Amino acid sequence: MKQYIARRLLMAVPTLIGVSLIIFVIMAIMPGDVALARLGEAANPETLQMVRDQLGLNDPWYQRYGRWVKDMITLGDLGESVFRQGVSVASLIEEHFPVTLNLAVYTMIVAILLGVPLGTLSAVRHNSWIDYFLRVFSIVGLSVPVFWLGIMIILAQVTWFGWAPAVQWVSPFDDFWDNMKRMFWPAITLGYFQVAFIARMTRSSLLDILYEDYMRTARAKGLRERTVTIRHGLRNAVIPVITVGALQLIALLGGVVVTERVFNLPGWGTLLVSGVFNRDYALVQTLVFIFAAVVVVGNLITDMFYAWLDPRIRYQ
């Protein structure tokens, strides 16, 4: 197991280096002159040159790249935001982090608490009307764009309950219920896709297992059907669900961006959108790297978890 972990960790390093290089290249082809954007057309050439020197824009690319990587590894300030002068990229990212974490955690809770039971129900009541209903429910969930679902939820709330999305985010540690009130619908919006996905996976995985020999044996021992399903069936069925589900939760990062925009939440998604709009390369390059790094690390953890659950994986 230790060897497996070491191997996987070593494989993640070149991936992360590749990710950083691709982002750096994309940002390098970005048009426009940062110094010019800051000082305006009327600035004189000497001042422009001074600002470029100050920002390190005149250094060769490997120096700029090296500085960026060094800043990320040592948790430096990652440079100044191009658009919001005097504010460091690191502080912007730090400031917007709690909202995104909050949204992601609630979404995962929604996905697991609803997805697994619904999928189980669907499999156990295979081909009944509940199964059909839940299958339609999941197919719809996989097709509805997150942002449109969010808009529809806001529309329904506004029309029927006179509720409007809150303007500010409140930390759950300051006021838990207020935070719940504000984050409930965003989490449901983002979670629907995940619920649909996990329910579908759980259903098909459990259907494969329900008719295995050991399930028959468990029934023959006289165990209650519920015990058989949960103790013997679900336990084995959730292994693939966990791995694929974890990958899916990573894909949720794209959904985070649009959900935050719909509900006006000041998280990483909103920050990224404003960075892209303002062509704030210093901000965008680091934020995009963090998103990709979360995926790489998430995959790593999933693989290790899977290897721990299923020893055969370790020796491949």
Place this chain on the structure above:
Amino acid sequence: MATQTGSSGVLAPQLQDTRWARPWRAFRRFCRQSPLGAAGVGIILVLAIMAVAGPYVAPYDPEEIGVGPKYQAPFAGENLLGTDRLGRDVLSRVLHGAWISLMVGVVASTSGTLVGALMGLASGYWGGKTDAIIQRIVDVLMAFPVLILAMALLAALDRSLNTLLIAVAVPFIPYGARVVRATTLVIKESQYVEAARAIGASDWRVILRHIAPGCLAPYMVVLTGLVGVAIITESALGFLGLGIPPPTPTWGEMLSKAVEDLFFAPVVAIVPGLFITLAVFSFSVLGDSLRDVLDPRLRGRT
């Protein structure tokens, strides 16, 4: 009635002679085996007709401001689906938007996965160093969530239809590469490939004539599913204000202002989203059905 049944009986042997007979029969079998997939095909056809014919049947110019009063409710005035904040006809905008949304979805996912497919063929066929390098590239591209890579590309590129196509296509490269590489590895070992090489066929001839056709089925399954993802990505970019610059109507762009206007013109928010959902739904259902039909091992698992 009797003549009608008779005529269909006559039609069948005629069809067998044409080159479309086999695909037609395969399609009929597909519809029988998977009614849901057939429904997906039907919806896709309707949407495609809408995208192509929409601009001709649209009652107004979609970009013309003030063809009706602002925030006209649907079915009330002369504008069937009402008007938006600038008094533009919603129906015309939805019809025009269909073209961009569907075209970008189909073209971007197809071109992205095709580039990936070529990489996958090379990677699987030659193996060794080629494989190692290409696989590292695939791993790196896979690390980016689709929407976020598209956003990063759009940060660096100008906003136009071409750059939008590129930005949506690039994130799909690894998905094409993965499935084609896996299939290539299997086909490479088969005897007919060995035979082709034995009679002196060049590498590219073996790849294109003997391996690529075998990769088509799994590739199509993956591609069909990804078209839906590309449509969502395009509309998400439009919603975020990063798509094709206004005033060109797209479904995503129509939704971007809809939140502010929710009180005044809910229809502007409802209709484009319904069409996006329908398009994504039909492509993903078709993808699932294709997989079930083409890969019997997975039948009934979804």
